[in-house]
Amino acid sequence: xxxxxxxxxxxxxxxxxxxxxxxxxxxxxxxxxxxxxxxxxxxxxxxxxxxxxxxxxxxxxxxxxxxxxxxxxxxxxxxxxxxxxxxxxxxxxxxxxxxxxxxxxxxxxxxxxxxxxxxxxxxxxxxxxxxxxxxxxxxxxxxxxxxxxxxxxxxxxxx
Numbered sequence: 001x002x003x004x005x006x007x008x009x010x011x012x013x014x015x016x017x018x019x020x021x022x023x024x025x026x027x028x029x030x031x032x033x034x035x036x037x038x039x040x041x042x043x044x045x046x047x048x049x050x051x052x053x054x055x056x057x058x059x060x061x062x063x064x065x066x067x068x069x070x071x072x073x074x075x076x077x078x079x080x081x082x083x084x085x086x087x088x089x090x091x092x093x094x095x096x097x098x099x100x101x102x103x104x105x106x107x108x109x110x111x112x113x114x115x116x117x118x119x120x121x122x123x124x125x126x127x128x129x130x131x132x133x134x135x136x137x138x139x140x141x142x143x144x145x146x147x148x149x150x151x152x153x154x155x156x157x158x159x
Contacts, residue, residue, distance in 0.1 A: 034084030035138055038075040039145040041094060043124065047072030051124060052097045055090040055138065062086065067097055085138055092134040094149060096124050127153035134158065
């Protein structure tokens with residue numbers, strides 16, 4: 001067998017392999033009409049840091065989420081790649097953000113504590129969690145939603 005006959009199959013395999021590595025599928029977010037949403041969350045007039053905020057469509061449970069920084073600011077993410085939210089009526093939930101796994105968390109887990117139960121030392125009233133009564137309408141023109149939560153659960157709408 002000549003060297004050229006062996007080289008052709010090798011070359012075809014190499015081209016197929018290289019072209020296969022260059023193609024990655026990217027989701028098409030265009031049809032969703034995502035709206036960029038951000039704002040500030042406070043608790044008793046103080047910025048609420050290290051919290052997770054979710055805007056959820058009640059009918060189907062689809063939600064966008066964000067995490068508050070030290071100033072209570074958040075920006076909603078549709079998924080881990082894309083920011084924004086599908087427009088419409090949403091229930092707003094504010095939840096305690098889980099700790100990231102650090103050395104102390106690893107040590108606690110090794111000592112028998114459940115990492116799912118470990119949260120930051122932020123006490124957000126349960127009334128703002130899964131049973132939240134706060135609702136908003138997300139439209140293309142309105143992209144900022146601020147919330148001043150109260151420990152007595154008296155907040156039922158945004159500021």
